[in-house]
Amino acid sequence: MLSSSKKPELTPTELVAKQHKQLTLLSQVIANEKQILQQHNPQVLLTVSQEKNTLLLAIQNLDQEIGQDKAFSQDKAAGKLTIELAEIAELLINCQQQNLINGQIIQQSQLAVERMKTSLLENHNKNAITYDKKGKKSAGLSSLGLKA
Numbered sequence: 001m002l003s004s005s006k007k008p009e010l011t012p013t014e015l016v017a018k019q020h021k022q023l024t025l026l027s028q029v030i031a032n033e034k035q036i037l038q039q040h041n042p043q044v045l046l047t048v049s050q051e052k053n054t055l056l057l058a059i060q061n062l063d064q065e066i067g068q069d070k071a072f073s074q075d076k077a078a079g080k081l082t083i084e085l086a087e088i089a090e091l092l093i094n095c096q097q098q099n100l101i102n103g104q105i106i107q108q109s110q111l112a113v114e115r116m117k118t119s120l121l122e123n124h125n126k127n128a129i130t131y132d133k134k135g136k137k138s139a140g141l142s143s144l145g146l147k148a
Contacts, residue, residue, distance in 0.1 A: 012072040023091040030098040
């Protein structure tokens with residue numbers, strides 16, 4: 001006997017249940033991501049981002065598998081999966097909304113960092129101004145004739 005390396009086919013109901021589970025998990029990961037963004041913890045954020053990307057790939061692969069499943073298409077056309085598909089659509093919209101909020105948090109953080117950077121540079125430049133022998137403004141250590 002030859003054993004087949006092909007995995008067993010899932011029923012349309014099992015496929016939809018698996019997709020529901022993955023989207024629920026994605027929702028939890030996005031919620032975790034939001035907390036990490038608010039805590040400004042870049043190391044943990046990298047881990048969560050990798051987890052999120054892996055999960056998104058799995059969701060995409062399952063979506064393609066479902067799209068090619070003839071039994072799923074038949075069950076969907078017969079109205080057998082209406083409630084389950086509505087729940088999945090709601091979960092997906094929730095994930096998208098949560099992800100948009102996280103994107104806004106990231107944008108606000110980037111703006112805050114830019115403002116801080118600009119402020120620090122302005123303060124540095126104000127402190128670095130010196131005057132030469134003729135009373136002209138000059139900035140930095142190069143005006144002192146120092147070489148590294």
